[in-house]
Amino acid sequence: MKNEIQFHKFSAILIFATAFICFGCASKNLPKWQQLFNGEDIDNWRVKLRGHELGDNFANTFKVQDGILQIRYDEYGNGFDSKFGHIFYEKPFSSYLIGVEYRFVGDQVKNNPGAWAYRNNGIMIHGQDPETMERDQDFPNSIEVQLLGGNGKNERPTVNLCTPGTQFVMNGELIKIHCTNSTSKTFPGDQWVRAEVLVLRDSLIVHYVNGEEVMRYEKPQTDDGKLLDRGTISLQSESHPTDFRKVEIVDLEKYKNDPEKLHTVVEKLMAEKKIKSRS
Numbered sequence: 001m002k003n004e005i006q007f008h009k010f011s012a013i014l015i016f017a018t019a020f021i022c023f024g025c026a027s028k029n030l031p032k033w034q035q036l037f038n039g040e041d042i043d044n045w046r047v048k049l050r051g052h053e054l055g056d057n058f059a060n061t062f063k064v065q066d067g068i069l070q071i072r073y074d075e076y077g078n079g080f081d082s083k084f085g086h087i088f089y090e091k092p093f094s095s096y097l098i099g100v101e102y103r104f105v106g107d108q109v110k111n112n113p114g115a116w117a118y119r120n121n122g123i124m125i126h127g128q129d130p131e132t133m134e135r136d137q138d139f140p141n142s143i144e145v146q147l148l149g150g151n152g153k154n155e156r157p158t159v160n161l162c163t164p165g166t167q168f169v170m171n172g173e174l175i176k177i178h179c180t181n182s183t184s185k186t187f188p189g190d191q192w193v194r195a196e197v198l199v200l201r202d203s204l205i206v207h208y209v210n211g212e213e214v215m216r217y218e219k220p221q222t223d224d225g226k227l228l229d230r231g232t233i234s235l236q237s238e239s240h241p242t243d244f245r246k247v248e249i250v251d252l253e254k255y256k257n258d259p260e261k262l263h264t265v266v267e268k269l270m271a272e273k274k275i276k277s278r279s
Contacts, residue, residue: 030268031250031252033248033249034248034250035246037247042062042069045062045088047085048085048130048133048140049061049084050084050135050137050138051136054133059075059076060072060074060075061073061085062087062237069244070241070242070243071236071242073241078111079110080111080239082113083237085236087234087235087237088127088232092232093231094201095253095256097196097197097250097252098248099194099195099246100194100247101192101275102147103149103191104119104121104241104243105190105243108240109239109241112240113239115151118151119148119150120146120149120240121147121236121240122146122162123144123235124139124144125144125205125233126199126229126231127143127232127233127234128140128232130232130234138164139236140164140165141164141166141222142164142166142232144161144162146160146179149188149189149240150187150189156186157182157186158195159184159195159207159209159214159215160215161180161215162179162180163175163178164178165222165223166228167221168221169219170218182209182215184209192275193210193275195208196209198266200262202219202220202228202229203218203219204216204217210274211274
């Protein structure tokens with residue numbers, strides 16, 4: 001009997017150890033987050049502001065301070081004046097999971113576009129090459145993952161969808177309206193929020209807020225119906241100061257035809273990064 005008890009104890013230990021090793025192997029084999037923003041500079045990004053040539057970072061709109069990518073208007077002497085801007089990562093992507101951690105700070109710059117731009121920014125995905133943008137073009141043709149902060153009055157969900165020069169399919173219907181709200185709650189104040197977007201070529205896009213799904217849609221396309229299966233990634237400047245402490249991505253190209261594996265990988269990757277929100 002004593003030998004039998006010892007055997008069962010040994011078997012339990014062996015099973016636990018094997019499970020632990022397997023979990024470690026699975027974690028070790030996960031794809032790694034690639035930092036698009038290195039916390040030091042914006043050398044691998046390109047700036048395009050309305051009314052300015054590509055590469056002209058007018059009035060230091062985009063800058064890095066204390067490890068944070070800041071969007072600021074301190075040097076805008078005459079106010080915003082419709083100088084909509086974007087900072088583009090240096091290369092395009094196709095199938096990926098992108099995560100950003102952002103917060104809105106301070107006051108909206110004077111001479112701004114209005115209340116709609118208050119605590120408003122965005123992650124532009126499947127976007128056009130900034131080399132092809134016109135000098136006075138407001139926004140790149142793209143899918144905009146709209147980031148909003150609370151105004152203390154109305155519900156303002158975040159990680160919504162806007163469509164400059166684009167359209168999409170949701171629940172089998174082609175949607176042509178400019179903005180569609182997600183199901184997220186409102187995030188007031190200057191709290192950090194994590195937004196993630198799963199992008200699978202021209203088939204599926206899913207939005208998440210702090211690890212929770214808030215929107216999904218299919219077939220991103222230009223206004224003339226051309227499906228978008230890749231494109232640039234950029235962050236906006238729309239008149240309200242914004243901080244980004246993380247801009248990171250995982251290339252999922254090798255999983256695009258394996259839905260089960262893709263689901264497992266995405267869940268584990270997001271679990272690593274989940275932020276507890278403040279009500």
